[in-house]
Amino acid sequence: MSKEIIFFDATKLAELIRTQEVSPVEVVQAHLDRIDAVNPKINAIVTVADGVLKAAKAAEAAVLAGEELGPLHGVPFTVKDSIDTAGVLTQRGSPIFKGRVPDTDATSVARMRKAGGILLAKTNLPEFSYWIESDNLLSGRSNNPWDLERTPGGSSGGESAAIAAGMSPIGLGTDLAISVRGPAAQTGIVSLKATHGRVPMTGIWPRVPRRFWHVGPMARTVRDLVLAFSQLAGPDGLDAFATSTVQFDAGAGRSPHRQLRVGWLVEPGFGPVDPEVAATVKAAAEALKGVGCFVEPVRIPALERDFALDVFNRLHVMEMKPAFAEATAGRSQDELYKMAKTMLALPDTSMEDYIDAEQAAERLRDGYADYFTRYDALLTPVLPLPAHKHGQTEFTINGQTVDATYLQGATVPLNVTGLPGLSMRFGTSKEGLPINVQFVGKWLAESTILHLASLLEGVSPVRNLHPDLR
Known part of the structure; x- marks a missing residue:
């Protein structure tokens, strides 16, 4: 049964544990065995948590004693290595933080534990959690389990690879511009970037620009995203952006009295998109019609007026560069990798450009607000192409050559505006690689996009x- 266990989703594992059909020890051991078997090829796991089997035995004892069990009781979960875990290495993908062990859990980790989850391991990321490929001087490069010559993405690439390869059923990543949704697309799993502030960023570094940062669940099924988000959402009294007291209602998007209205958009507004990806978005739109939604192609003029990636670049460099400078002050250049050096070398944004970008961000928010007066959700690409080869810095997409930052074209608008977005697989490239689509919802309307994703699933x-890793 261990082979089945590693590809059961977290919801199924919790049910099997609750009914004593499997034990937490059996589940954890199956995942540890899987890590031993495939992580040397993939390098997604950077630290296995101390005492994980001891925690599993305690969880088993609670089941046998008939204690009240949380919704994730006995289920192992993994965490990106920029998220603090009490007593477990959190090294942020940099030799500067080598050996760093936090005293307390990040709020998101504490909530997963409170739900009964067992911290299994920490996962790889780029230096300082900042790039579209998970590679750093401390723990090296992660590989995509679908094709080891390709990347599982960044910055939550280790997390996406671990889940896709069966080393973990569910986990936590962070997202500044692409970083839970892009890696999910490159490995064919699901992920949720909720409305900004819905899940506190307490205990996660870097803190700036915190108005763009998110932490969110990554898994293999939509129902697991629902389960995790139900535990993660809500203020913690420490993150001032996490103030919404609106309760998450998993059934709120399922009104039997009104047909859900969905627009779909590939271009313009996101940059060039590969024809295979565009075809997958269109196929998903047709499938939504088949399950009873009103679906039509749309355009959002605000995205055409202000390219969100340009807006983001002008804003975040001004805010993030000082944080990089502070973290690296007095450190040897030998301890810095590509992105720290690149960020520190970037020219400062002029105050005029910064103010102009702020106004553009407001126009983007207004544009989406106008769109959502007529529609319940938006369907888009996640990435403009499937998982790419390691180290690529430019791409020719649909006849247009662009630099690697363009991979964020369809994801970064949601960081600039704070809207919720969900990444899920709905296609396969000619090379056998996953292709995901993205649902975008109104602010605080995670229930709607989770419901739509469940229908599409x-x-x-x-x-x-699952990738073949024999």
Whole structure:
């Protein structure tokens, strides 16, 4: 049963544990065995948590004693290595933080534990959690389990690879511009970047620009995103952006009295998109029609007036560069990798450009607000192309050559505006690589996009759900 266990989702594992069909020890050991077997090829796991089997035995004892169990009781979970974990190495992908062990859990980790989850391991990331490929001087490069010559993305690439490869059923990543949704697309899993502030960023570094940072669940099924988000959402009294007291209602998007209205958009506004990706978005739109939604192609003029990636670049460099300078002050250049050096070398944004970018961000928010007066959700690409080869810095997409930052074209608008976005697989490239689509919802309307994703999951044409890593 261990082979089945590693590809059961967290919801199924929790059910099997609760009914004593499997034990937490059996589940944790199956995942530890899987890590031993495939992590040397993938390098997604950077630290296995001390005492994980001891925690599993305690969870097993609670089940046998008939104690009240949390919704994730006995289920192992993994965490990106920029998120603090009490007593477990959190080294942020840099020799500067080598050996760093936090005293307390990040709020998101504490909430997963409170739900009964067992911290299994920490996962790889780029230096300082900042790039579209997970590679650093401390723990090296992560590989995509679908093709080891390709990246699982960044910055939550280790997390996406671990889940796709069966080393973890569910985990936590962070997202500044792409970083839970892009890696999910490159490995064919699901992920949720909720409305900004819905899940506190307490205990996660870097803190700036915190108005763009998010922490969110990554998993293999939509129902696991629902389960995790129900535990993660809500203020903690420490993150001033996390103030919404609106309760998450997993059934709120399922009104039987009104047909859900969904627009779909590939271009313009996101940069060039590969024809295979565009075709997958269109196929998903047609599938939504088939399950009863009103669906039509749309354009959002605000995205055409202000390219969100340009807006983001002008804003975040001004705010993030000082944080990098502070973290690296007095350190040897030998301790810095590509992105720290690149960030520190970037020219400062002029105050005129910064103010102009702030106004553009407001126009983007207004543009989406106008769109959502007529529609319940938006369907878009996640990435403009499937997972790419390691180290690529430019791409030719649909006849246009662009630099690697353009991979963020369809994801970064949601960081600039704070809107919720969900990444899920709905296609496969000619090379056998996953292709995901992205649902965008109104602010605080995670229930709607989770419901739509669940509907789409039920009619997915995808059959090869797991990479072959024999």
